[in-house]
Amino acid sequence: MKIIKDSVHDHITIDGVARDLLDTPTVQRLRSIAQLGTVSLVYPSANHTRFEHSLGVYHLACEALEHLGVEGTQADRVQAAALLHDVGHGPFSHNLEDVTYRRTGRYHDDVDDLLASGQVAAVLEEHGLEPERVAGLVAGEGRFGQLVSGELDVDRMDYLVRDAHHTGVPYGTIDHGRLVRELTFVDGKLVLREGNVQTAESLLVARALMNPTVYNHSAARIAKAMLRCATEHLLEGESDGAEDRSGDRTETDIDAKTLQRMDDHDLIVALRQTDATREFSRRLDHRDLYKRAVWAEIDDVPGGIIEADHGSIREFELEIADDAGVPEDSVILDVPGRPSMTESTSRVVVNGDIRRLGHQSPLVDALRAAQYSQWRLGVYSPEAVREQVGHAAVRTLGLDIDGPLISETRDGLYATLDQFVE
Amino acid sequence: MKIIKDSVHDHITIDGVARDLLDTPTVQRLRSIAQLGTVSLVYPSANHTRFEHSLGVYHLACEALEHLGVEGTQADRVQAAALLHDVGHGPFSHNLEDVTYRRTGRYHDDVDDLLASGQVAAVLEEHGLEPERVAGLVAGEGRFGQLVSGELDVDRMDYLVRDAHHTGVPYGTIDHGRLVRELTFVDGKLVLREGNVQTAESLLVARALMNPTVYNHSAARIAKAMLRCATEHLLEGESDGAEDRSGDRTETDIDAKTLQRMDDHDLIVALRQTDATREFSRRLDHRDLYKRAVWAEIDDVPGGIIEADHGSIREFELEIADDAGVPEDSVILDVPGRPSMTESTSRVVVNGDIRRLGHQSPLVDALRAAQYSQWRLGVYSPEAVREQVGHAAVRTLGLDIDGPLISETRDGLYATLDQFVE
């Protein structure tokens, strides 16, 4: 048994299979992957890692299992899955997930391979657990998969509180102690007990307030887009066989699969050492970020753009750059997917029936509407060319804007926090 | 200058007129008035007082004034009003406000008389402040009255955070540091600067989550209703001239005006020492509370009942008791007013225009709907007669209930917290 001191949950007791998994390179690697990626450029204290988050998720899983009365192998399996649920993350966590997914077809919760080999597989087997069943839990499969990856999972309970602790933004301070006590299974579904509509709502509200303030803060989005571009260059391996004066690499042999197993240090240094990425890397290192040339609401953006795939987006960028008369790397088009809200399908018991929160709570529709009103398409560029890029983008993308190119309307914390941190 | 250590804001520096007001009996009395009245029967740590809250409001007012660039006499006046804003409270704060208002026509923010006499008047005048203007600010009058008593006042910023700290319920942890920085005046109206729709929403959400969980928790409402009944008896002074064996008073000479100047100790002891209130007092002291006989949703209650005045309510209680065959004190009818949401009129700057939050945020309507769905009429009685009282109440009040008499539907934290604390 091992006891670890955590800044959020205080003492975490770690035992059994989790104790043995802890010392594997696969889990230790998470120490070098920042939980919130580029968000630390906005909130300087947000340097927490996937490692401490994984410990926290493991801890809450243990508490939930105890309240649910689950023991033995089933509990071991869930505990292993809780500790391992993020080992599939590449550097900068979610920031680059699209980049690698497009090339590997894998999201971070697709961990079959990772669990089926090496020390992790050995440890699991030693404890009588099948790697594929643990991987299934990580992917949210089955009754207990809901606890690890579902609308009411312990993952989000930990990250909301932890991200609040480390950013200093209080909106994420949910009552996780209550949540883990109120979980129960009804007909195989993980639900909150009678009388917890508001407990479920509080989880939803916490995410809704953290989203624009923290997770989708405009400066974090800009930095993430720059990181994404740089990483695309890195993967494209713009090799010319030569070596530049400083001895740095002008080509790379990094492919997406390699990238996924790197950590933040590897990627940051690779970006610094590669010709094609050096400028982006310098800007990220010095927090010399691109600025918003366009920041457009969802109603002003043609549907085709919102649904555009990576190839089309890349073409739009080139077209805008061409129209604006700027180098191609001076234009980044950032189109988030349509808003979604998984918590709306959380289940609560109401008068003895199981209901979806979305049917029960008027808040769900309101928060969904808020998400729509906060959605923004961004076009980013170096400050000096912001104006021409903005106008070129409006023309190229067919945006329906006739006022200012930066729409702050109903824009939550964006405007002010930009004033804070840009 | 004096520095006071506060558990919420750490060091509070108190100076000038506020420093001198601090030592007046009028302000010191607030040490003996619990901020949340009977809520401490649900949350045992919630023993904070109006005194520390008043210091907190003063502190936030100073910060807001500094950010607004207000100085001199105007600032003094606001600071005085902030420290004095609650001196009009009677024992148990809001719990008995209806009882005294019915007899005196005064709410707690009607403090003209209190400020115009005694040491408070002397201190104000010594500092060149007119008591009636300070009282005006407490009542929310004028430009700066909005800061003391309005939709965006520092009062609620303090109480949300303080109540969260002392109950342990995290929902009230708003970002008050941000709120006081983002206030500004536009055309004489106190508003939040551009980009703060979500800051305003977070205030609204905090109240919406604290309401059913803390302020209107069913057990706190029952205890409040019992306290109200007992106090009515006390004021009715059921005098029969005799003195009972224990030497305790069988009559009282306490009228509503006297009551308003009492503190919690005075009232608690008076209830203990008076024949007519001794049973309620014993129950409150031992937390032997009445139970809910009926707990009905707004749609199941005839409009006439919702609008009924105190006299009609009293008649209904007698009628129900008669129908159920129980003593008259065994029935308490508790009808809250129709839900309201003052924060919905908060003003925010959006694209350069001032807008009402209610027009800007889809959350406002959702939270209003939530309030309606959480509204409950309560009929309370001793546990032993719960059943017959419940059925008598349904008949007497014409409630439209054909299932269980206790409706937990969409009932937020009620059901579970009752399990917690009843």
Add this chain to the structure above:
Amino acid sequence: MKIIKDSVHDHITIDGVARDLLDTPTVQRLRSIAQLGTVSLVYPSANHTRFEHSLGVYHLACEALEHLGVEGTQADRVQAAALLHDVGHGPFSHNLEDVTYRRTGRYHDDVDDLLASGQVAAVLEEHGLEPERVAGLVAGEGRFGQLVSGELDVDRMDYLVRDAHHTGVPYGTIDHGRLVRELTFVDGKLVLREGNVQTAESLLVARALMNPTVYNHSAARIAKAMLRCATEHLLEGESDGAEDRSGDRTETDIDAKTLQRMDDHDLIVALRQTDATREFSRRLDHRDLYKRAVWAEIDDVPGGIIEADHGSIREFELEIADDAGVPEDSVILDVPGRPSMTESTSRVVVNGDIRRLGHQSPLVDALRAAQYSQWRLGVYSPEAVREQVGHAAVRTLGLDIDGPLISETRDGLYATLDQFVE
């Protein structure tokens, strides 16, 4: 099972015998006894009660028992004792313990009678527990008595953290999570496991820093001394048979045994309503405290004074008043006992041996020396007569002072905090 939300330990689960004891009047009464008595006159947020503290002690006892592997009746007995450990307190907790002890021969931990009768006895017996054995644990008897009342008891673990939370003074924030995990029994003695010398020291240091800053703050000591005097008058029952104009009592029938069962409300109101105590009561209510006329170090005070009993002290007061030409109530002599430090006998395992912390840690002697240097004899009086009382006291008591009468030398936080709060 009941779950209670606590501002310090979050959710406290209360079950079994403790669950049933919770609803007894004996335990509910603790809601109306302030944990720190007059300290709230210095730290306005310190309004927490013996009730929430008792819940906290119960909670830590449960955790310690779990780590120690204790179950069954033995665990029930300790849990009952933890919840009941403070039921013997009179109003204002320790503040008046000397006053009642002198008349009843009982300290607050002498609870045999209280547990052997009424609802508490009934509940204990129902759960198969003998009241006298539970009372024995409260008094610190036997193996498990050490956990409830000893050098390493859970009582001080809770109060240090709780008092820090409510005063805002951070010095009490010990690592209670670690402490309860590191307890073990060796040869029937409760000790801290190998490697915890510093854990033990941290407990000692926390108390050493909280003492002068909080528990013995000079203003709290003055208020306590005034309260003590007033209560002596109350118990002396200066009856003259008459009733004054306002109908208030000019005599009282309160004896020490009655006093011990009163709560803060009862005593505060009794002091207000009694002629002989009305002036002290007014001063305490309005925080119009006496001032220090003398504040003398231990080396300047004759040994006979330090050891003087209550009768002698009273005589000294009269003599000083006479010498100074002031009314007798204008002089209060406050002589604390010689410093003691129970934690110095905490046991820790070092290299396999059990050692007393006092033999192991150089800190113990240093903190003991600090206690001596912080010790002060106080003589208090109304501000107007401070000077003559001070000089009369020096003469009467034979104090060895030739400089200023208020010695701040090596006086910790006194001077500055007095500046803060007087």
Add this chain to the structure above:
Amino acid sequence: MKIIKDSVHDHITIDGVARDLLDTPTVQRLRSIAQLGTVSLVYPSANHTRFEHSLGVYHLACEALEHLGVEGTQADRVQAAALLHDVGHGPFSHNLEDVTYRRTGRYHDDVDDLLASGQVAAVLEEHGLEPERVAGLVAGEGRFGQLVSGELDVDRMDYLVRDAHHTGVPYGTIDHGRLVRELTFVDGKLVLREGNVQTAESLLVARALMNPTVYNHSAARIAKAMLRCATEHLLEGESDGAEDRSGDRTETDIDAKTLQRMDDHDLIVALRQTDATREFSRRLDHRDLYKRAVWAEIDDVPGGIIEADHGSIREFELEIADDAGVPEDSVILDVPGRPSMTESTSRVVVNGDIRRLGHQSPLVDALRAAQYSQWRLGVYSPEAVREQVGHAAVRTLGLDIDGPLISETRDGLYATLDQFVE
């Protein structure tokens, strides 16, 4: 003006010269230097950086300057120094300071060169500040240098609280709000006002408790020693001209000056990519640490060893390895300097005189004694050869040990925390 959200001080307002310095590469680089180096291998949440700490120090400096009434250029200079005080740190902060000092003669507070060139110099000059005077403040020179680097500097006020927040160890929670208010200058010396002996002591105690628990935790010391060895190899540049199969570097061109300007990412990747350091790097990445072969008290170590310079230490290591028959990298000798306690020279005003805390407080000697008793010489090796290395070390170093080689006597939190985390 910029406002930054900090997890410790909430909102930090940054203005003037500090605002402009913030965006320089020199300051932004601090984002990539961990505040506590290898401590995060013991406390997984301790991932905070020199950047957020520097913001915190700047913030406390502003508060102190305001309380001291310092304005204008003098204040600008101190604020610049506060923000820049750590820019001289190399990767892993203090962990490698000895390694670079031996080669460059510079400690991290020797920043003349760094401030005299590049963007920092430009910004300073633009604001009318001389770089060399700001560098002087960083080095602790002059009246105001005491505020930036001295016994009562704001540096330690920030790091104690911040390290407590991020490790979860509560011992560092000092009352910084009080400290910055109580600072004053007397005869050019920065002192704490009358009545603050205990305030000064609390600072001392906080460090004394954080030292063995956090800063000198044995596992953190082992990891630091391994990092130091690896870095020595890196600097020794064991070049053989060849390139290995994986294309990684077998030689390095990194010298000490280059190292000092690298950040954590650069160093971690360089260690991974270099043959001579790959094994240490793997062990650090996977937390597969050496174990203690010897852990000896100060009285058991010959004086010559304690004073030995780097060359002699290296020779001892080779000798021990030779004696034990293990490869030379399998032995690390870790000899801390003699304990020191700078806070003991803090100045406090006592009865109007300025005194050194060391003369005033019995705690200082006690804590110094505790430091001596906690001092340990360590010899580390891979677990498999621990035994033979231990015995060889005792022989080679002439240690006076006849019992176990690991002395836990009076060893604070070591033993147990090792159980926690090794």
